[in-house]
Amino acid sequence: MNQENKGSNADLLNRREILKGLATIPVLGLFFIKLWQKLRLDKLKKSNLLQDLISDNKAPSIIKEIGNSDHLRVGVVGYGGRGGHLTRGLGFATPGWTSSASERAKKNKLDKAFETFMSQTDLNCSLVGVCDLFDVRAELGIEASKNEVRSGGKAKETAVRYKHYTDLVTSKDIDAVIIATPDHWHSRVAIAAAKAGKHVYCEKGLTRTFDETIELYDTVKETGITFQLGHQNRQVEAYEQAKKIINQGLLGPVNLVQLTTNRNSPGGAWVWGIDPKGNSKTIDWETFQEPSPNKIPFGEEALRRFFRWRCWYDYGTGLSGDLFSHDFDQINQIMGLGIPKYASSSGGIYYYKDGRDVPDVWNATLEYPDKDLTVLYSATLSSLNSRGNRIMGHDATMQIGGESNSGALGGFIVKADPYSTRYKDRIEKGVINSKYPIYSYAPGSKQIDGITSATSQYFANKGLLYTYRDGKRVDSTHLHVKDWLDSIRSKTLPTCNIEEALHEGVTCHMATESYLQGRRIEWDPVNRILI
Template sequence: MIPEDKNTSEEEFIPNDNTSPEKKDSVEKQEQTPSKGRRDALKALAGVPIVGAMAYGLFKKKGLEDDKKKQIRDIFNTSGENPIATATQVDGPQIRVGIIGFGIRGKQLLRAAGFALPEHIDKLKEGAKKDSRDTRYKDYLEQDNLNIVITGVCDIFDTYGEEAVLAGANINREGTNGKMGTPPKRYLNYKELLAADDIDAVIIASPDHWHSTMTIDAAKAGKHVYVEKPLSWTVPETYDVVTAVKETGIVFQLGHQGRQVDSHRKAKEIIDNGLLGSISLIEVCTNRNDPNGAWVYPIHEKANPKTIDWKQFEGPQNRIDEYMSYMGKNGLMKYVGPEDRVQFSLERFFRWRCWWDYSTGLSGDLLTHEYDAVNQILGTGIPHSAASSGGVYFFKDGRTVPDVLQTVFEFPDFNFSMLYSATLASNRPRGKVIMGHDACMEVADTLTVKVDPGSTRYKDKIESGLIKPDVPLYTYVPGNSSVDAITSATELYFAQRGLLYSYIGGKRYDTTFLHIREWLECIRDRNKKPSCGIKEAFEEAITAHMGTRAYLEGRTMYWDKDNQEIVRG
């Protein structure tokens, strides 16, 4: 279980308990002439000789510990500021929003925007009844009203489409017996939704192979776009979507909600202050050990050829032909199944992430979260090169994307490498670890810094005993909690990385809510810029494609900065 809510954010400093001989001598000399504080303490304890002596020993020790804490605070002199807005009322005109795709992520996105399925509210209420510490329903009711209305929904599976209508009408955040608002219109084709006059902006949560196409079409229709990661399915369309966003001037946000994680902000501050020293290696990972975490999602009982528009799922023939041509030119046809693409398959419809025909694999689906966090913290941009290895080693279910992957990205301009490693058949926890000459930092839902024994910067403090290298010097805990509902390995994975919640001023926020709110604020105030706009999206997409191409082609891929293209080694 992931703990739930704590009323205050905290920074915890864990000093070394040992005191050097020099420090002890200094303290003993000071004690020969009692200070006023010590005299007052002795006077207060004089009536109880033995207990008083013990109490004074604790009093003295506490004074020494407070002194050490102060010295360590001086070392890690970070701010308590948080630039993430915390307004409780969203001002400005109401924005009319449409959503395309209402599968797993689509439901989460619309819920974060304030529109949940009534049955989800029922579950939250039931959780609160069973445990008074479960405040998820209370937190959801108190979540800011984003001042939007859902006017259109689109999903090519009838059941999901009908659910989207119901969620969009749930303006009061109530359960199955609650009062609903005006239901949004359901569209059977996303282009019809984009043509509607009563839609200002769209949230896109379709499969990967539709992200760029739908974004381009939405931009050309004058709709602002929030699209789930990754930006693109293939390299060529990456450039097309950038062009469309820039030429139309729409407000674009890529769905990396990690941009709102408080520990990432603190990590950036620590690095910018040089407290880790020269960074040489970064390790990030994906470890999950659960069929759901490996994209083997349940197949809906109501799904069949009559309730699913399979032809629209596959896309028009010209897009399929373009993809086949792209894969053929790069000698990658062994990874695609042209015959399978035109045959109805429930497995492919619900588990599309398992095939390159629709997916971007581990690189686009999960590596991008880790890379975007590193790019946010360090401003790395696109790596110089990428080399990958791995394979389908555990899930022998016909998938073509690997379930084990390692990719090494080189950043010579920053003098470090970034290693991504993943397995979908082990739960061994590993966070993002940034290794510097003077200290290493692990970044997840919390942040921990340990000083390196070979540090130059902290050498004197290590030798004096003030700092013990094997004990965390600095721990930043944005928020703790006591109850949460983590229902799968996938949710646990995201929760541990801070991608479900962040704490601001002691209050817990859904990071997806914060990311959508930021996008809407930028639509209302064009002087504001999204934290994961088209520049960051392009960097994410190219990096992921370099890793994927390196794996598929079995060679190192390089980024040609002058010509802005990926080239083979």
């Protein structure tokens, strides 16, 4: 009896021991119940809008290999800053660039420019011709063609210099031409190249005038060459994702789109450096100004115009061809808008009173009555208050760039509208909160890059410097050049082909003409004229 009592006491003690040992387990149980509830709520929130898209979150694969990979011989007309970037996309950087980029990478481990360049796909081509009206730049182009610091190693052929573009585009040693001259030369070079049967990659803005746009369009159609306009945003995976969201109508009816440009530095306002080696002997000024309406003799003013050409309507169209063209093409890529019926614009030279004749604050309105849509573009070169681009729907708004980035490059967010019809029930139930994004796209969010200058940051936020493929950083210019070469080889249409180029060219010129003429411009698609 006594023994039994002792035994049950020991049991009791033991049980108490065990209970004290396991006392906090119920808290863990509660933790997992709460965790499960939270995960279920998170999932519900996501599934309400874009579940299909989220499951389709993977980036498109970077390399679609083309079977017929003939070696292509490329010539470049205009080897300035942009020409240099484009040929880097082709796989040819100057020795100066590769050594300074690798130095930068050593000093700043976050500077990935060199690594990105060296890991580019070898495009199986050579840079065989360079034409530039400034000797210094032309020589740099030749050097780049010989530089063996590149992903493919030594190139099959190297470049020779052509004094005049007509010699380059008609040369039998050249298959395809990259045009990165100032805008007033685009159509002449492109038309001559197309007539000589060369494929053309032309920088934006497409042309300097409306008439040139139509002429270039017709020539490309007649000759059947492969034409790519230089809007590398076409390669940005975020915009393809955005397109899916728009196509599914998840924003509801969209009546207003707001596009913006914000810059606030001399470099961003085209006050570029004047090369000390630039003089009447090294620059062919007469050829440079030949297509422009107003001519001046060579001198200090001419040097300024040569190196800062975007500031004058003689050589380009200012904000319209340089930056509005990018934003318009981005929205045209996402929404497939085409050419508007009406365009009007206004602005002025309010900050950079440095002798330029293009406005530094400029706003344009595009009307699409058949789509019930207005597109508003607003640009300033004297404030960095980054507003981003917004596609404003009745049910939700998509914000691209600007504040939506939160550190990621070329990302976007979608927020439901508090008065949305489509999401009314879910907003009332509290499943959707219009304060927080219902979808956010941050490509390469696990990747960090050290992009330093304000202008670089501006371009990066617009997806114009880098994009991501499978989470890896790739230069979008490289992808865009590659897309062009792939299309030449496979005889298919590149992503920013002549039809897209026509939309960009005509729309930009409608807006430019409105500013210059001080009235609303209408597009007559039948007669292909501006009224």
